[in-house]
Amino acid sequence: MTIASPIRYPDTASPRFMSRRGWWLVVFNLLMPGSAQILAGNRKLGRFGLFTTFVLWALAVLTLVVYLLSPRTLYDIGTSSLGLLAAQILLVAYVVVWVILTFDTVRLVRLVKTAPRSRVWIAAFSVLLLIGVACTAGYASVVAGSARGTLGNIFAAGPSVAPVDGRYNIMLLGGDAGPDRQGMRPDSMSVVSIDADTGKAVTIGLPRDLNPTPFSAGSPMLADYPNGYGYNDTCDVDVCQLNSIYTEVEVYKQKLYPDAIKQHSEPGIEAMRDALEGATGLKIQFYVLIDMQGFADLIDALGGVDIDVKSKLPIGGDENLNGVTGWIYPGKQHMNGYTAQWYARSRHGSPGGDYDRMARQRELQDAILKQINPLNVVTKFQSIASAGQQVVKTDIPQQMLGYFVDLGMKTRKVPVTNLELVPPTIDPANPNYEQIHAMVKKALTPATSTPKSGG
Template sequence: MTVASPLRYPDTASAHTMTKRGWWLVALNILLPGSAQLLAGDRRLGRVGILATLSLWALGIVLLTIALLWPTVVYELFTQAGSLWALQIVLLAYAVLWVVLTLDTLRLVRLVKARPNARGWIAAFAVLVLVGVTGTAGYASFVAASARGALGDIFSDGPTLPPVNGRYNIMLLGGDAGADREGLRPDSMSVVSIDATTGQAVTIGLPRDLDPVPFSSDSPMHTLYPDGYGYQDHCDVDVCQLNSIYTEAELYKSDLYPTATKNNSEPGIEAMRDALEGATGLTIQFYVLIDMQGFADLVDALGGVDITVAKKLPIGGDEDLNGVVAWIEPGKQHMNGYTAQWYARSRHGVGNSDYDRMARQRQLQDAILKQVNPVNVVAKFQDIAHAGAQVMKTDIPQPMLGYFVDLGMKTRTLPVKQLELVPPLIQPDDPDYTQIHQLVKQALAPATPASSGK
């Protein structure tokens, strides 16, 4: 008689023995799936279950170790379509195997031989654990599938790019699309410059009414506007200023950027990139376009956002405040997507200038970054992934996501420096680009330790 004999060859006439055996088999199935079959059922099925379980445990331990020692590797792994697809298949396969093992364990238990008052408890416990484990694995597989789809929709397949002078410079455009507007136009423009080693970020805000605007020397727009876009009111649209460049390139100059669409961009975006390079003196590797209409959906998906409002702002209405439907009151507020969108877009009321709106939009962007945390993302992943695909367009290549996630973790721990190129520092209708370039260099310069004064 072996140790396994009471489990494999029980005294079926003893309800007490069969009840005790039933609890043991169910517990073994939970602790080490496949062990119940190995001891009391189909040993081949048991070996498959144990091998799959131990492999999954080993994979988890390896990933945890790598996450602790080399987190970038894990970030890269879980931001690539191939690895997410593999994870989805593994989780689904294990969920199916667990169902098979649990149902087979209940067959081995032979509930009819257990004490009547224990049968329901044994079955209920086994099914409850089954639902919990398979539900978790199924949801994790669904999250992997959603992530794979969202990442494919948002990010490009382009090559990785090195930093320039130790920094990654990303153009951030806020697209002002909404129910009351035709099409999309950039309403806020900034460059986020991130130190490729430390993660220290500097946000450089540019006013939309900047005029004239120089283009980088290698830009096709530079040939058309050698003295700058808007110089002596020279342009092909009604208003010659920074955010008009997007519209002009989209409507009249799209042939200057024939590869834009193939590279997950647009002619208007590429023209804006050239303009911001000329204005700041920086090389801009990537862009991110945020659609303010989808922005509301993202805020709702995150469960709202906390903002400290400095001054009373109207929701709706015209410049005379006719038709205002509500007011955003000063003080700390938890905003839903609708209110947050109006907080970013509101342009009327006392002391509400374009520059105030720029500052509010960046305040909102910072608040959303703080709202994004692992618990929030996992709990609302489907909504966030859907909203993200609607709200954002970028040419950041998917192979670089792991690196940028790791860099972003460093950025979150550091204060973000701000350089707003607005009055009184800069006069948008008469900008001094020598001064602007110098201000940008000073903002990006690393902090130096104070002198000891010997």
């Protein structure tokens, strides 16, 4: 007779022994699914259960090792459609196996032979384990499927793009499609330049009233504006300023950029890219458009943001503060989406006007990045994913997401340099682009220590 014989061939006449046996089987099923069947049931099913358990453990250990040695590899897998699909299939398969093994374990326990008091506790414990493990793995599978769909909808399909002069330059547009606006237009414009190795980032903010604005070499806009957009107050819309370029091209000149839609962009966005390249002297590889109207949903999905408000700001209203529906008061505040949206949009009541608003939008973007952490994303993923599809549009290739996640981790560890092309340093009505290009170049050049002279 083997050691396992009392468990496989128990004394069913002893409720006390059957209760102890039942607890052992349930615990074995929790710690090593499949072991209960090896000891007391169908050994073939048990061997299959143990095999799946060892595979799961091996994958967990491998994931930990890869994360410690090469986190970039893990990010690549976790942001690829194939990797997410594989994770979804594995999680669903594990749920099915776990449910089968748990039900079979409860059958092997023979609850009717256990002591009446133990019967209830063993059954309740088994049900809680079944629900807990199955729901956790099931939710993870749903998250993987949702992430696969969201990433596919937001990010472009295409090859990786090499850095230019060791940097990735990304045009960041804040589109204002608020309830009091007709259509969408870029209300904030900046270029984020990131060192491809260190993650050190420089944010270059451009005012919307920059005029005139030159276009980069080869831009189809040069034919109409060889001296820059808005030169001599010339344009095809009512206001000739930087963010008007988007509106003009979308309304009148879409044919200038016939491939924009196929490239996961828009004609107006491509014209803005040409303008910001001309203004900064940088080659811009990617763009990210954030819809400020959808910002509120994203912030609510994240649970709000913490902002240290410097001055009292109105919610709603015009330049004379007529129609104000509320106020944002100075001090540290935890803002919901609605309040944060007005914190970013309000241009009345602050001494710096548009330039203060630019700074607040940058502050809000930084606050949102701080709110995005693994726990927050996992626990609120469905809401974040739904909001993200409405908020973000970009041409960053999906296959580069792993790289940018890894680079973003480095960026969060070092201070971000801000270069604002605003008065008094720059006169938007009479910009000196040689000066601007020199300022940009200096901001992107790493500081070097001056050798001390010997003596």
